[in-house]
Amino acid sequence: MEYRKLGSSDLKVSVIGFGAWGIGGAPFWSTEGDTMSVKSIKKAFDLGINFFDTAPVYGFGRSERLIGRALKPVRDQVILATKCGLRWQKETLSSISKVATRESIMEEIDQSLKRLDTDVIDLYQVHWPDGKTAHEETMEALLNIREQGKIRYIGVSNYSVQEMQDCLKTGPLVSLQPEYSLLQRAIEKETVPFCLIHDIGVIAYSPLASGVLTGKYDRDTKFKDWRSKGIIGQFTGEAYQRNIEKVERLKKIAEAAGKTCGQMAVNWVVRQPGVASALVGVKNDRQVEENLKSAGWQPDAPVQDEIDRIFAVEG
Numbered sequence: 212m213e214y215r216k217l218g219s220s221d222l223k224v225s226v227i228g229f230g231a232w233g234i235g236g237a238p239f240w241s242t243e244g245d246t247m248s249v250k251s252i253k254k255a256f257d258l259g260i261n262f263f264d265t266a267p268v269y270g271f272g273r274s275e276r277l278i279g280r281a282l283k284p285v286r287d288q289v290i291l292a293t294k295c296g297l298r299w300q301k302e303t304l305s306s307i308s309k310v311a312t313r314e315s316i317m318e319e320i321d322q323s324l325k326r327l328d329t330d331v332i333d334l335y336q337v338h339w340p341d342g343k344t345a346h347e348e349t350m351e352a353l354l355n356i357r358e359q360g361k362i363r364y365i366g367v368s369n370y371s372v373q374e375m376q377d378c379l380k381t382g383p384l385v386s387l388q389p390e391y392s393l394l395q396r397a398i399e400k401e402t403v404p405f406c407l408i409h410d411i412g413v414i415a416y417s418p419l420a421s422g423v424l425t426g427k428y429d430r431d432t433k434f435k436d437w438r439s440k441g442i443i444g445q446f447t448g449e450a451y452q453r454n455i456e457k458v459e460r461l462k463k464i465a466e467a468a469g470k471t472c473g474q475m476a477v478n479w480v481v482r483q484p485g486v487a488s489a490l491v492g493v494k495n496d497r498q499v500e501e502n503l504k505s506a507g508w509q510p511d512a513p514v515q516d517e518i519d520r521i522f523a524v525e526g
């Protein structure tokens with residue numbers, strides 16, 4: 212396993228990270244049960260993954276609790292990343308809202324520490340900007356809890372260049388967690404260059420486009436989880452059909468190279484500039500084993516060119 216320095220921090224994260232959204236289950240995903248989730252986390256650690264990303268909202272605490280429980284015996288050997296900024300009234304999708312106020316962060320940090328069963332969180336990220344709270348207020352609260360020893364480093368997720376610039380006026384950011392995959396390349400133009408200049412490590416989320424790039428779905432697939440809602444347009448309608456066509460071509464290229472389609476997709480992400488780690492979401496230990504083999508190699512130049520042609524950014 213390759214480990215990369217995360218931005219300006221002294222954290223060295225595995226290039227394949229464990230994405231713990233899926234194991235949180237409802238209301239977003241279905242899982243294979245907590246026993247399998249814990250087995251998957253332990254398998255990931257045993258195989259060299261040291262970077263685990265979760266959030267309070269993933270299963271309304273369930274994901275954080277599972278990560279805390281599974282990694283307790285090896286806490287000093289792993290990097291725990293969680294988030295703040297998404298709150299809920301009831302355990303329903305529609306009651307989730309973005310809140311990045313000082314008051315909320317002060318409450319959230321103690322809840323996360325408790326659920327993760329740890330004294331300190333290595334990387335604490337604001338999940339989404341809330342569009343209302345001044346970035347100065349959010350950053351000051353984060354600096355406060357860092358001074359209190361509750362977190363080690365501050366990161367953000369889903370922030371624009373402008374929003375990161377505003378945050379940097381108050382304090383340092385070591386990472387940005389954006390969506391990044393062969394099917395979602397919006398960060399390449401402005402965000403990645405900004406991160407490179409400011410030594411902000413890119414932690415790519417949904418590198419498999421939430422499963423679509425594994426090649427196991429086809430034109431007729433009807434998703435039964437959050438993907439059925441087409442929240443980001445990747446899983447329904449014409450966009451989905453276009454994506455599947457590209458994935459089918461990637462699948463053939465991967466087969467010819469002796470890799471799986473998912474491995475080829477994640478491999479592409481970890482070879483991109485600025486990327487410190489790709490957070491791959493998993494449901495079971497078999498997926499962990501397969502996904503781990505996505506790093507540590509690179510396709511021949513003609514194969515790389517063909518992948519670039521298929522997934523070229525339009526417009």
Ligand SMILES: NC(=O)c1ccc[n+]([C@@H]2O[C@H](COP(=O)([O-])OP(=O)(O)OC[C@H]3O[C@@H](n4cnc5c(N)ncnc54)[C@H](OP(=O)(O)O)[C@@H]3O)[C@@H](O)[C@H]2O)c1
Nearest residue numbers: 230231232233368416417418419420421422491492498501
């Ligand atoms: N900051 C944010 O706003 C944000 C948003 C999204 C995600 N994330 C982070 O990024 C992580 C990964 O994102 P993600 O879960 O959306 O997507 P992903 O890694 O692109 O896809 C994960 C899904 O693909 C399928 N899969 C994974 N490995 C597989 C394998 N070897 N064979 C077959 N199927 C496989 C599984 O779903 P099925 O088996 O059901 O197909 C799994 O849940 C999350 O867990 C979270 O940590 C962050």
